[in-house]
Amino acid sequence: MTTGPPPTVSEAVDVVLEALSKVAEARVLLGVALRAEQEKTGASANELAQRVHGAMSRPLVLRALRNSD
Structure with missing residues (x-):
């Protein structure tokens, strides 16, 4: 983290919400x-999950596919 003074709760919440x-x-x-x-x-969800190189699991790929724009 930092060696400076700790952030306020409000500052920390803002950082979390931004992330x-x-x-x-x-x-x-x-x-x-x-x-x-x-x-x-025509790739399946399994094939797409493999293409993202482990960044997402198959369930997360399925959820991403179901979400609308």
Whole structure:
């Protein structure tokens, strides 16, 4: 972390919320890319999970595929 003074609770919450927002945006982007790849190639969820090199498990790939834009 840091050697400086600790953040306030409010500052820490802001950082966490910003990180969660970025994760949510990344999941939407990945979902769009996965659905496009599936439409283009007919790849199964298992094949798509292998293509993301372990970054996501099959259940997470399935959830990303189900989410709408």
